[in-house]
Amino acid sequence: MKFAQPETWSIAKPARTERGGIVVSQHVLASKAGAALLEAGGNAVDAAVATAFALGVVEPWMSGIGGIGYLVFAEARTGKVSVVDFGPRAPARLDPGRYRILDGAPVRPGGFAWPATAGDRHNRGYESVAIPASVDGLGLALERFGTKSLAAALAPALALVERGLPRDWHSMLAIGLSAAELAQDPGAAAIYLPGGLPPVPPADDRPGFLPLPALAATYRRLAASGRRDFYEGELARDIAAELQAGGSAIDAEDLAGYAAEIVEPLRFDYHGVRLDFAGGPTGAPTVIAALQEIGRRLPAIPFGPPDGETFAVFAEALRRAHDSRLAELGAEASGGNTTHLSVVDRDGNMVALTNTLLARFGARVVLPRTGIALNNGINWFDPVPGRPNSLGPGKRPLCNMCPVIASRDGAPWFALGACGGRRILSAVTQLTALLVDFSMSLDRAFATPRLDASTGTIVADRALAPEALAALARVGPVETAPNTLYPSRFAVPSAVMRAPGGLNSGMAHILSPVAAAIAEGESGFG
Numbered sequence: 001m002k003f004a005q006p007e008t009w010s011i012a013k014p015a016r017t018e019r020g021g022i023v024v025s026q027h028v029l030a031s032k033a034g035a036a037l038l039e040a041g042g043n044a045v046d047a048a049v050a051t052a053f054a055l056g057v058v059e060p061w062m063s064g065i066g067g068i069g070y071l072v073f074a075e076a077r078t079g080k081v082s083v084v085d086f087g088p089r090a091p092a093r094l095d096p097g098r099y100r101i102l103d104g105a106p107v108r109p110g111g112f113a114w115p116a117t118a119g120d121r122h123n124r125g126y127e128s129v130a131i132p133a134s135v136d137g138l139g140l141a142l143e144r145f146g147t148k149s150l151a152a153a154l155a156p157a158l159a160l161v162e163r164g165l166p167r168d169w170h171s172m173l174a175i176g177l178s179a180a181e182l183a184q185d186p187g188a189a190a191i192y193l194p195g196g197l198p199p200v201p202p203a204d205d206r207p208g209f210l211p212l213p214a215l216a217a218t219y220r221r222l223a224a225s226g227r228r229d230f231y232e233g234e235l236a237r238d239i240a241a242e243l244q245a246g247g248s249a250i251d252a253e254d255l256a257g258y259a260a261e262i263v264e265p266l267r268f269d270y271h272g273v274r275l276d277f278a279g280g281p282t283g284a285p286t287v288i289a290a291l292q293e294i295g296r297r298l299p300a301i302p303f304g305p306p307d308g309e310t311f312a313v314f315a316e317a318l319r320r321a322h323d324s325r326l327a328e329l330g331a332e333a334s335g336g337n338t339t340h341l342s343v344v345d346r347d348g349n350m351v352a353l354t355n356t357l358l359a360r361f362g363a364r365v366v367l368p369r370t371g372i373a374l375n376n377g378i379n380w381f382d383p384v385p386g387r388p389n390s391l392g393p394g395k396r397p398l399c400n401m402c403p404v405i406a407s408r409d410g411a412p413w414f415a416l417g418a419c420g421g422r423r424i425l426s427a428v429t430q431l432t433a434l435l436v437d438f439s440m441s442l443d444r445a446f447a448t449p450r451l452d453a454s455t456g457t458i459v460a461d462r463a464l465a466p467e468a469l470a471a472l473a474r475v476g477p478v479e480t481a482p483n484t485l486y487p488s489r490f491a492v493p494s495a496v497m498r499a500p501g502g503l504n505s506g507m508a509h510i511l512s513p514v515a516a517a518i519a520e521g522e523s524g525f526g
Helices: 028-039 044-058 134-145 150-163 169-177 186-192 213-225 234-246 252-257 284-297 308-328 423-437 442-447 466-473
Strands: 016-018 022-025 068-074 081-086 261-263 266-270 273-277 338-344 350-356 404-408 411-419 458-461 478-481 492-498 504-507 516-519
Touching: 016 022, 016 516, 022 028, 022 044, 022 492, 022 504, 028 044, 028 150, 028 338, 028 516, 044 068, 044 134, 044 150, 044 213, 044 338, 044 350, 068 134, 068 273, 068 404, 068 411, 081 134, 134 150, 150 213, 213 234, 234 252, 266 284, 273 284, 284 308, 284 423, 308 423, 308 458, 308 466, 338 492, 338 504, 350 404, 350 411, 404 423, 411 423, 423 442, 423 492, 442 492, 442 504, 458 466, 466 478, 504 516
Parallel strands: 458 478
Antiparallel strands: 016 504, 022 338, 022 516, 068 081, 068 350, 081 261, 266 273, 273 404, 338 350, 338 411, 404 411, 411 492, 492 504
């Protein structure tokens, strides 16, 4: 017998609507950091970069400067969309033989579809780290499309990092979930496990913080010396030395040779709306394949709300798209703790940015001298040799990130993305269809129950209507689950939208206590 989750409340979170800019992220303090750049006259890119750096302070289990990602930027004046690609890459001297699959090893628990490797080095520790790319990607985006300096974009994050990680119940839950693994790395344990135990939030309303002195020094160094110091300067030498000392294959040449790229988006026209995705080895081709089928089977602007047949079409299209992804591109990690942020500024420019450490706290390693939490991007590769997504030196793995910007009549309309591993693709597909085909507002689309069809079993929100659940049961095996903060069975989205008259709106994940849409003028910084 299955017992229901002991949560009986109903939670609502309205969209934020303003004439000025809006920043949406998975942490209110990071959204405020981005809003501060808008208040200083910056554009959507300035705000997005500031938000991303702040998230590395207040949400370090999801993303940070040791991470990887993609940024999609749409310029309102010209309608041009560009992608800043700072996606995952293996070090040039990576040795696939180091990741020996244990005899008879089952798929390792925790949501990743790989067999266990010797020492679990494919999943955690220094040998699980892909080349950290976020600093170069964010800095490049700022230089090409922003209006502010890197020091200005870092200023709100620097104020946060000088204070430390908020010791609230939400942060402490994230630390507690990974405490056993964090305890195995001295750098991580020193920050997150003071006294050897997970910290607890203050028992009263006084704020508490975990100090981040090494990371604060690194942020100050970046503000003074620029993004390439992370790859070629004094900071790079410290990072390379610490990586090598820990056993990583990443060396000074990998860092010096890394450069983020500005590339063309992967474009798809859907029912009269232009969708621009981050392409390459992302989740975009799978979302496009699903939308192609949905577009054939659902008319543009159907009459009435989505019914059971609509959700059956969603499920069938997503299952087929995932089956094709597996057959043609190879398997990839199914779990993940990622962050997504969406920004629209006063002029209608938009950013959709996904940044990640991959697993919760990434490699579960923090470099002691620099305070940088490292990604475990090697876990995006299949450790089984001879497959399309198998490990290899210098290779780029398949990943699930899928930021997208939709344009209508030549102008940016909405920016969307999510976190949650493979579940991202189901969320982005369904929300796009709800916004385009059903003309929903952000409030209504985010409040509409969703399904996830990234595996053989369809996971359906228990809040779906009985007739929708019955229709899904005719498609394949169905498991119903509540949409809860933890454990989460569905992706965590965020989005911004611009109406034809210039009214902006932003929507954060409804169930998160800290995710927020913050409008220009509400930052509290400065």
